[in-house]
Amino acid sequence: MPRLLDDPEARHEFHDGKLVVFKRVGSPYWQARIYIAGARKYLNRSLKVTDLTEAIRAAEKIFRRTEFQIDEGLPVLEMRVAKAAELYLTECEKLLGHGVGSSSVHVKNKKNVRNYIRPYFGDRGFSSIGSFEENEYFKWRIVNSKLGGGRPAKSTLHGEISLINAVIEWAESKRHIKRGAVPRLSMPKEMRNVSHGKRAFFEEKEIALILDKLNDWHLMASTPKEKRARNALLYLVPIMYYSGMRTNDIELLRWRDVRMYDHDGTKHVELFLRGKESSKVHAAWVVAQPECHKYLVWWKLHISPVGGEPDPDSFVFWHEGQEFPLYEQAFRNFLKKHDIWLDADGKPRSLYSLRHSHAIDRLKAGVNAFVLAENMRTSVQSIRDHYGQVKNRVNTSEITKSPKRVANT
Numbered sequence: 001m002p003r004l005l006d007d008p009e010a011r012h013e014f015h016d017g018k019l020v021v022f023k024r025v026g027s028p029y030w031q032a033r034i035y036i037a038g039a040r041k042y043l044n045r046s047l048k049v050t051d052l053t054e055a056i057r058a059a060e061k062i063f064r065r066t067e068f069q070i071d072e073g074l075p076v077l078e079m080r081v082a083k084a085a086e087l088y089l090t091e092c093e094k095l096l097g098h099g100v101g102s103s104s105v106h107v108k109n110k111k112n113v114r115n116y117i118r119p120y121f122g123d124r125g126f127s128s129i130g131s132f133e134e135n136e137y138f139k140w141r142i143v144n145s146k147l148g149g150g151r152p153a154k155s156t157l158h159g160e161i162s163l164i165n166a167v168i169e170w171a172e173s174k175r176h177i178k179r180g181a182v183p184r185l186s187m188p189k190e191m192r193n194v195s196h197g198k199r200a201f202f203e204e205k206e207i208a209l210i211l212d213k214l215n216d217w218h219l220m221a222s223t224p225k226e227k228r229a230r231n232a233l234l235y236l237v238p239i240m241y242y243s244g245m246r247t248n249d250i251e252l253l254r255w256r257d258v259r260m261y262d263h264d265g266t267k268h269v270e271l272f273l274r275g276k277e278s279s280k281v282h283a284a285w286v287v288a289q290p291e292c293h294k295y296l297v298w299w300k301l302h303i304s305p306v307g308g309e310p311d312p313d314s315f316v317f318w319h320e321g322q323e324f325p326l327y328e329q330a331f332r333n334f335l336k337k338h339d340i341w342l343d344a345d346g347k348p349r350s351l352y353s354l355r356h357s358h359a360i361d362r363l364k365a366g367v368n369a370f371v372l373a374e375n376m377r378t379s380v381q382s383i384r385d386h387y388g389q390v391k392n393r394v395n396t397s398e399i400t401k402s403p404k405r406v407a408n409t
Helices: 052-071 081-096 103-121 133-143 154-173 204-220 224-243 291-303 327-337 352-364 369-375 380-394
Strands: 006-014 019-024 030-036 041-046 258-263 266-273 284-287
Touching (some): 019 052, 081 103, 103 154, 133 154, 224 327, 224 352, 352 380, 369 380
Antiparallel strands (some): 006 019, 258 266, 266 284
């Protein structure tokens, strides 16, 4: 889009021409231009108002702040955090085109920049980030939730803070700011000791309902992109539930990572799950429930030519086009349509909830916590922390034992 020209009929100078309040041709909003003498450059700011009196007041405020920064030797013409975030996303998008990075993480980061990073930082530069910025961000974030949920979940906040730190690191790598000059954000003190607690999951009857409704839902897709995502979910959802895989395992799963075999006359499947490269979770072969086998076979038949086999190096769930389907978004829409998005405690459920459902159902079936943790590539402590709500049911026979009566002699 070409830059609009200044409107010569809407121009007002102050402070011997160092401050100019003006409009651009065709725009109703006033702008401010401040001359930085030492740098022989101009600082331009949109005042975002249409009233001249308000514009002059806002421009004077920016001018005084700029003069103070110059007097104190503080940077004036530094890159704004919001601008850096946009450039960071642009670079990430280019890398995605070369197979570097996660498309689902990128989509989430774009939403976070639009909904939170840009509104919070506004026109602020990196030098405005203080040592306890995370606490200020946390307080702002509570009252500015786009979902109206108030305090964000610990994992959600962690993702946003990680994004801010990634933008800072990017700005350092591009030499927009001096390395180490801007402090990194950490988790705010109010959230450091917050336990994840009970995870949102699906009851067994809800899983049955989901698998049933997906059959009809995938036939109602209105666009090719929507159809591709819904068709895949018809198989992906049960595969995730019966294997307990993480959502970041989906994008990296290839057909060479799928091993089918017979055990005691039953068809079984092993999956080599690795997650994203930056993840601390170790890669390993995991054993899925027997039901997983048939869904993988059906999916293979769905995407392969008659009598053919998929390329071992091809992605299991990335079979068409260059863009990874937005399964998470499609599944959320499905849950909302069938009024099962929120659990009994009001927590939103997602594809990841299938993993939690898998863990809970395995514990109910009597699987040892250590064995389950090993197969789900997590720790026994995590199993206890997140799925402790089923331990009493599992241990009912032990807890309700009656004392043995002593026989009369």
